[in-house]
Amino acid sequence: MNPLSLSGISKHFGGIVAIERFDLEVEAGEVVALVGDNGAGKSTLVKIISGVHQPTDGEIRLAGERVAFRDASDARANGVEVVYQDLALVDLQPVYMNLFLGRELRRKPFGLLDRAEMARQTQQLVDDLDVRIPTAKATLSDLSGGQRQAIAIARATHWASRLVLMDEPTAALGVAETAKVEELILKLKARGAAVLVVSHNMEQVFRIADRVTVLRRGRQVGTTRVAETSHNELVSMITGLSS
Amino acid sequence: MTIAPTRAPAEKGVQLVVRSWRQYVVYVGFVVVFLYFAATQGASFLNGTTLVNIVTQATPITIMAVGTVFVLSLGEIDLSIGSTVALAALTAAVTLQVSGAWWVAALAGLAVGAVVGLVNGLFVTLVRLPSFLVTLATMGLVAGLAQQITNLQSVPVTDEAFGWLFGGGTLLGIPILIWWSAVAAVIGWHVLRQRRFGAHVLAVGNTASAARVSGIRVTRVRIAVFMLSGTTAALAGLLYAGRLAGATYTLGTTDLMSVLAAVIVGGTALTGGRASMIGAVVGSLFMSMINYGLLLAGLTVAQQEIVRGVIILIAVSLSLRGKKGS
Ligand SMILES: Nc1ncnc2c1ncn2[C@@H]1O[C@H](COP(=O)(O)OP(=O)(O)OP(=O)(O)O)[C@@H](O)[C@H]1O
């Protein structure tokens, strides 16, 4: 049973057809890239899988089991983690609070926040993933954009039990920071997670993805192994122009 | 949310010093003003009675400051606390006359505060109005109700138990009002720093969308905070009624500015996500000390208000300037 299987997913916003009959399987330990022009429907698809939007039609299965999420936290509770384009972190809080946001650890018997344990687990996680931050107790706003995105991915790594979705995780990052985030994505894959990543960067798709699926104005143009396609072929699938 | 460019470490160090300096404005200010009054007024300021009075006079402000820290942490504001003080005090006083039971009166007063907070919270969350407008409206509404229920008449409070618990009692030789301040401060700090609820309030005030996708029940948190704020205002009302042995519709009318000043000077950001409970409590004592010192200095009420306004302006500018987005 694949961690994620989508069949016939459609989404209409009033009269607008954002997604039409989308099918995809993502295997464990596989990175699938989702590409397409602006407005193609990539973010909408991510939001459908993560429970933010409900599909107008179609079926989502996680490990073979059919699911219909009420909201994003429902999806999270079912092991679907999302790294958002716009981060979704709280920048005035320390790194460890961001890692445990909404799932804070508490100490018996009075249920006090266990800050020391959260900081300890966070430190261990960032050390394991080789994310370089001063300390797990640093305030997020004191970190660079790349460090923050690394924290968002570390959080997904920590909590994801089967599937991680990423919407343009490197869009705002420089070259070195992008390399670091790509390295993290490959670590996630090595740990056996299924990863679906939205990207505008073709070089990146070739560096990290096993397969790539192309959306054009809500329609799925095709899905192919990265090893069996070329930069030019992908671009013409995205734009609809033959090169 | 924007991504800040990587800064040079040296610049970061400087920013850190500037930021922490701003957090300490209230403590520095407290010490400076304390030393000033001590030096200029000597023993008439530096004696046990005066120092106890500074704390007990501050008690209602301290308690409302605890609630307001949560409200500002959310990035919201509650302007209705001042008029809630009067309505809760009058409700308690009238209930006391009718029922004769101090605890029924106290619960009735607190319930009034919780209901005002619930109404504020519902309009802010479900109707999605800015809290500034909602609480401006309820401020007027509640003040009107307070004038209406007893037709502008004061209501005396003669119940001994009520007067002891909310006014002149002492416990282990310490005035009951100091106990109230201490308990409110400790509980407020505990909930803000050691409970999930406090962490969620700060997260919602910082970035509500991030809190929501993290599974935090944002609406519930917001409503709870407004109810907390209303309840602390009601408790302040009970304390006035107990100390003054009566309630009238003018109670608390000038408290809003003192409370906001205390909390902001204490290092809580108006923009949400950043809070200091200890700073707010010290801030409320700071405000009380200024009031007392100016009174001792023999200034007229008008002069006191002018000096107080200037001091608040200076202190708030020092603690707020460039705090967010710097
Ligand atoms: N909540 C919404 N209501 C109405 N229309 C929407 C909504 N969300 C998205 N759309 C529309 O759906 C289409 C797909 O948008 P989407 O954000 O998924 O594109 P995208 O592929 O992520 O683009 P980009 O590369 O710019 O991020 C667009 O035409 C957009 O206007």
Ligand SMILES: [Mg+2]
């Ligand atoms: Mg998008």
